[in-house]
Amino acid sequence: MAQPTVGILHPGSMGAAVAACAATNAAAVLWCQAGRSTASVERAAQFGLTSVATLPELLDRSDIVISLCPPAAAEGLSREVAGHAFTGVYVEANAINPERSRRIAELLEPKASVVDGGVIGSPPVGGKTPTLFLSGPATAAARVEALFAGTAVQTKMLGPEVWSASALKLSYATFQKASRVLVALSFGLAREYGVDQELLDVAARRRDSYLSEPRYIAKTAARAWRWGPELEEAADALAAAGLPPEMLRAAVSTLARWNDAKDDSELTLTDALDRLAQP
Known part of the structure; x- marks a missing residue:
């Protein structure tokens, strides 16, 4: 199977480091520079991420999108993604409560496959090895696991419920x-x-x-x-x-x-x- 193109929303300290690990098994890792801070631009450059001009461009080019942003922004960001009819795998990896995870899944499915994610541990730099817990559809989750195979981000599947990782x-x-x-x-x-x-x-x-x-x-x-x-x-x-x-x-x-x-x-x-x- 061809390597997927991955989009990261948005490259904070955790998101950028996780995205850099995903680059090991991806054709490219994209991020959208529009509206982002100077610190985000510098961080994305540090981790070798590829900038695109707009969110629609990122979604059109990405097979897998990983959302890692402040919790308060997670649902609004998912609405933007849903508005562009994204049809790939959407990894909701934010620290949000299970009910919010359910709402996001309902918003994006059935066009997209939604995998719930939860990162426990420090950003994967300097020898740190956080675990990305996953839950949701098995096929989609397996694609995410393959994305991080052999990297500093360990993965563990919890089950089919789309809220388990958040919980x-x-x-x-x-x-x-x-x-x-x-x-x-x-x-x-x-x-x-x-x-x-x-x-x-x-x-x-x-x-x-x-x-x-x-x-x-x-x-x-x-x-x-x-x-x-x-x-x-x-x-x-x-x-x-x-x-x-x-x-x-x-x-x-x-x-x-x-x-x-x-x-x-x-x-x-x-x-x-x-x-x-x-x-």
Whole structure:
């Protein structure tokens, strides 16, 4: 079978790295430059992606489209794709709740084959090997698995339900991301009372505690603009399951205090805690 042409919507830090892995088994990996930031242009060039002028051109040329964007944009983007009558494989790989995944599948099918996806792990650079969990139609999912064969992106099929991968992604994010928020609150409180070093000493005696990694607070702050919407999706999923979403909604409110630190790689622990203390 001929190698497929792949389109990536849109090449953020995760999307660009995943797309670069897909290029191993693709004829080309396309992205649409229209309306994208300078950072996106530089990132796409860094990973060797091929620019096209418009979304319709990308959709016309692509056999497989992978959507990896901020959660709030996922459904609107799928509507744009549906408006162009895309007929290939659409991989909905965003951190969105299962009900939203169902709606997107209903919007795009039967013209397109929709595969639900969830990436767990860091972007596949520098030796990192995230797993792309997949669910949905077996034939379409197998094409996605073949796309990443032999690359740093591992794949695992969960089953035929188009929402399973999203459910797993948000189940993991519920703990992993909210735990980081709690670490920030813990150190913010300890610093206020001058016992932050003592808290670190206590945490250092416990294995595998996020409290032993306070330096990660600055990274959490820089990613808050993405993590907040993801936890909002997870809160919706909890509510739909009859579970209390209040803790995650509170975490979203906490993360919002860092929204102006978007992707700030120079942010320090002190800066992050100072911003957290400002309403």
